[in-house]
Amino acid sequence: MNFEQIIPSMPYILQGIWVTLQIVLIAGLLGFAIGILLSFFKIGRVPFLRWFADGYTSIFRGTPLVLQLMIIYYASPQLFGVQIDAYTAAILSFALNSAAYISEIIRAGIQAVDKGQREAAMALGVPYNKMMKDVILPQGMKNILPALMNEFITLTKESAIVTVIGVTDIMRRAYIVGSDKFSFLEPLLFAGLIYYLMVLVLTFAGKWVEGRMRRSD
Amino acid sequence: MIKVEGLYKSFGKLEVLKDINAEINEGEVVVVIGPSGSGKSTFLRCLNLLEEPTSGKIVIGKDEVTSKKFNPQKLRSEVGMVFQHFHLFPHMTVLGNVTYAPLKVKGTTKAEADKLGKELLAKVGLSDKANEFPNRLSGGQKQRVAIARALAMEPNVMLFDEPTSALDPEMVKEVLDVMKSLAKTGMTMMIVTHEMGFAREVADRVIFMDEGMLVEQADPIEFFKAPSTERAQDFLQKVL
Numbered sequence: 001m002n003f004e005q006i007i008p009s010m011p012y013i014l015q016g017i018w019v020t021l022q023i024v025l026i027a028g029l030l031g032f033a034i035g036i037l038l039s040f041f042k043i044g045r046v047p048f049l050r051w052f053a054d055g056y057t058s059i060f061r062g063t064p065l066v067l068q069l070m071i072i073y074y075a076s077p078q079l080f081g082v083q084i085d086a087y088t089a090a091i092l093s094f095a096l097n098s099a100a101y102i103s104e105i106i107r108a109g110i111q112a113v114d115k116g117q118r119e120a121a122m123a124l125g126v127p128y129n130k131m132m133k134d135v136i137l138p139q140g141m142k143n144i145l146p147a148l149m150n151e152f153i154t155l156t157k158e159s160a161i162v163t164v165i166g167v168t169d170i171m172r173r174a175y176i177v178g179s180d181k182f183s184f185l186e187p188l189l190f191a192g193l194i195y196y197l198m199v200l201v202l203t204f205a206g207k208w209v210e211g212r213m214r215r216s217d
Numbered sequence: 218m219i220k221v222e223g224l225y226k227s228f229g230k231l232e233v234l235k236d237i238n239a240e241i242n243e244g245e246v247v248v249v250i251g252p253s254g255s256g257k258s259t260f261l262r263c264l265n266l267l268e269e270p271t272s273g274k275i276v277i278g279k280d281e282v283t284s285k286k287f288n289p290q291k292l293r294s295e296v297g298m299v300f301q302h303f304h305l306f307p308h309m310t311v312l313g314n315v316t317y318a319p320l321k322v323k324g325t326t327k328a329e330a331d332k333l334g335k336e337l338l339a340k341v342g343l344s345d346k347a348n349e350f351p352n353r354l355s356g357g358q359k360q361r362v363a364i365a366r367a368l369a370m371e372p373n374v375m376l377f378d379e380p381t382s383a384l385d386p387e388m389v390k391e392v393l394d395v396m397k398s399l400a401k402t403g404m405t406m407m408i409v410t411h412e413m414g415f416a417r418e419v420a421d422r423v424i425f426m427d428e429g430m431l432v433e434q435a436d437p438i439e440f441f442k443a444p445s446t447e448r449a450q451d452f453l454q455k456v457l
C-alpha cells in the first residue's frame with residue numbers, strides 16, 4: 001500500500017463530502033416532509049389515502065434502492081418527458097425512498113403515544129388537527145428520534161450508490177482517482193474513512209439531541 | 218340537565234349497555250357504583266361521546282347530542298372529564314396543562330387564560346406547582362391538576378371515572394376534598410367510584426349498575442342502609 005501517491009488527489013475526494021452532504025440533507029428533509037404526510041394518511045380516516053400510503057411504503061421498501069435510482073434517472077425521459085440531471089435524480093429517488101421508511105417510523109411513534117393522551121385532549125373539546133400538533137406529535141417525536149437518526153445514517157452510507165449514475169460524490173471521486181493511478185485500494189479506503197467519520201459525527205449529534213430532549217422531561 | 222333514554226352500547230357482539238334510562242338534574246351529584254365490567258365507564262364515556270352509543274337518546278342541556286348533526290367537540294367543551302390515570306400532558310407545565318384548552322379551543326387570550334389557570338390551581342391547592350412538569354407531582358397532585366384542567370373549560374357537567382382508584386391511600390382524601398368543594402359550588406357531577414364513604418356523604422343519588430343494566434337508583438342513605446334489589450345487596454356485602 002502506498003498512500004503517498006493519492007495525497008495530491010485527497011482534496012478532490014474530500015470535495016465529494018459536500019456533494020454527498022447536499023444529497024443527503026435535501027433528500028432527508030424532503031423525505032421527512034413526505035414521510036409526515038404519508039404517516040398522517042396511514043393513521044387517518046380516509047380509506048383511499050390509507051391504501052395509497054400503505055401501497056407506497058410497500059413498493060419502496062420492497063424493491064432495491066439502486067433500481068429506483070436507475071428508473072428515475074435513465075427512464076426520466078419516459079417518466080417526465082425530459083432527461084433530469086443525475087444530481088436531481090439522486091435527490092428525488094433518495095427522498096421518495098426514505099419517505100417510505102420515515103413514514104413507518106413516524107406512524108409507529110404516533111401510535112406508541114398513550115391512548116389516554118388522545119382521549120384527554122378529545123374530552124377537552126380539542127379539534128383533531130390541534131390535538132395532533134400540540135399533544136400527540138411532540139410526544140411521538142421523542143419516541144422516534146433514535147430511529148429517525150438511524151434512517152439518516154443509513155441514507156448517508158447508501159448515498160454511495162449514486163455513483164452508478166455518475167454523480168461525483170465521495171465514492172465516485174475515489175473510484176476516478178483509483179483508475180487514474182491504477183491503484184484502487186488506497187483511494188477506496190480513504191473514502192471508507194470519510195464515510196465512517198461522517199457516520200460517527202451523526203451518531204454523536206443524535207445522542208446529543210436525544211440527551212437534551214430527555215433533560216426537558 | 219342530562220336525560221338518557223334507551224341507551225344501548227355494543228362492542229362488536231358484546232352488549233355492554235342495555236336500555237339505560239336516567240335523568241340528572243342541574244346541580245345534582247350522582248354516584249355510579251357496580252361490579253367491574255358492569256359498564257360504568259362505558260356509560261360515562263357515552264355521555265361525552267368518547268364512545269358512540271349504538272342506539273338511544275342522550276340530551277344534555279338543550280342539545281340532543283346523539284343526533285347525527287350534533288358536533289361532539291362542542292359537547293366535549295361543555296362536559297368536563299377526569300380519568301382514573303389523569304392523562305396530564307407530560308410535555309406541558311402544570312399551568313400549561315390547565316390553560317391549553319381555553320387557549321386552543323375557546324381562543325381565550327394568554328393573559329386571561331393564565332389568570333383563570335392560576336385561580337383554578339389555587340382552588341385545588343397547587344399554586345406553588347404552576348411551573349412544574351407533571352412528572353414532578355404525586356398522584357394526588359396530578360389528579361387535582363386534571364380536575365383544574367377540566368374546570369378551565371368552564372363546563373356545565375363534570376364526569377369522574379374512578380378518580381381515586383390509581384392513588385395511594387394517603388392521597389385519596391386530598392382529591393375527594395377537592396371534589397366535595399366542587400359539589401358545594403353546585404356543579405352537576407357524575408362520579409364512578411368505589412369510595413362508598415364518599416358516596417354516602419356527597420351523593421344526592423346513587424346509581425347501581427350490573428351487567429350493563431341500570432339496576433337501581435336510590436337516595437344514598439337508604440341505598441347503603443338497605444338496597445332494594447338483591448344484586449345490590451350482594452354487591453354491597455362484598456365491598457363494605
Ligand SMILES: Nc1ncnc2c1ncn2[C@@H]1O[C@H](COP(=O)(O)OP(=O)(O)OP(=O)(O)O)[C@@H](O)[C@H]1O
Pocket residue numbers: 228231233251252253254255256257258259260
Ligand atoms: N373499547 C372496548 N372494546 C371492547 N370491549 C370493551 C371496550 N371497552 C369496554 N369493553 C368491555 O365492556 C364491558 C364494560 O366495560 P366498562 O369499562 O364500562 O366497565 P366498568 O364498569 O367501568 O368496569 P371497571 O370497574 O373495571 O372499570 C367490559 O366487559 C369490557 O371488557
Ligand SMILES: [Mg+2]
Pocket residue numbers: 257258259378379
Ligand atoms: Mg371503569
